[in-house]
Amino acid sequence: MWQQENVKEKIQFFRLEEFNGLEMLKASYRKQVFSRHVHETFCIGVIEEGAQRFYRTGAEHIAPKGDIILVNSDEIHTGSAAVATGWSYQAIYPSPDLLRSLSRDLKYADGSIPWFPSAVVHDPGLSEQLRLMFNLLSQKSNTLFKETMLLSSLSWLMMNYGKTRITAQKLPSAEKQILLAKEYIDAHAETDVSLNRLAEMVQLSPWHFLRQFKEIFGVTPHVYLIFARLRMARKLLLDGHSILNVAIRCGFADQSHFNRHFKNALGITPGMFVRSLQTA
Structure with missing residues (x-):
């Protein structure tokens, strides 16, 4: 605690x-x-x-x-x-x-x-x-x-x-493509991926991809990338990596940037999270 x-x-x-x-x-x-x-x-x-x-x-x-x-x-x-x-x-x-x-x-x-x-x-x-x-x-x-x-x-x-939960129906082809882009973000959260790169992957224009992604997932690809990085960060912190190392490995600009996003999403700082592991 x-x-x-x-x-x-x-x-x-x-x-x-x-x-x-x-x-x-x-x-x-x-x-x-x-x-x-x-x-x-x-x-x-x-x-x-x-x-x-x-x-x-x-x-x-x-x-x-x-x-x-x-x-x-x-x-x-x-x-x-x-x-x-x-x-x-x-x-x-x-x-x-x-x-x-x-x-x-x-x-x-x-x-x-x-x-x-x-x-x-x-x-x-x-x-x-x-x-x-x-x-x-x-x-x-x-x-x-x-x-x-x-x-x-x-x-x-x-x-x-x-x-x-109602079992999802078979996704239309367009939604399947957008889902592929989401899965790519999940698997490569630490990378500085561009909107153009994601759009090319699913063969859409950047603008059309941006609209489709937000319509399906409720947030822009950039915001979702932050979600994916925070999930990755929590796993690394649980594995014992230092906060600075986690910030760098997860693609945040610096430790301050990481701290801010972590606190805004979880209500506690990375330091508090780590100390809770040490006193558990």
Whole structure:
């Protein structure tokens, strides 16, 4: 666990190795503005004070005190204060694999990864259960109770607010081409790839490619490149690489540039992330 505190903000970040590296955040933000970003994990949070404004699923949402925030894996979202006093919340970031394993024992007969259609849920009973779970997870003991609360809370959430993901239909040829460009970015996030190069790969003009990419994925290729670099950076930090080395290897201009993008997307600095690994 790592903690940072000042007059305006208090941030505690946990990485729970006993739950396969499950991440948890307790934070109070006043001025923090999360840029558009994605997580490979889900985000399940409860607003404890104030209110949060955020973009998800093509619309703006406001979550007041006591409400639950739900963000699906790989779903573009933002975050900022909805009131002058900011917001405080607790959240966990379960992996798709964790929810898939639970889905096999619930209503998802095929063991598929669930999808939460609602960005904000008002359920006082579940909110209280999640808060109890958050507090338990931050403790060093009570392993059996923690495991029980985690699984029961996630199961209840999935049973009442989760849906089965609809299997994607066969993609049109044009979308397949754009997907190839996305996969190229994922595989070569550290490179300084140009718009012309990506457009040539899929045999489109740069302008047409730019429009098609944003229409399909909700962001420009440049913004998606930042997403891919941050995913790569997290993996390298987990493997023990230094922050400076990670910044260079992932294609960021310098360490300051890397720090800014990391904080804007995740709410913590790379240094806080690394220190949480050292104290886990």
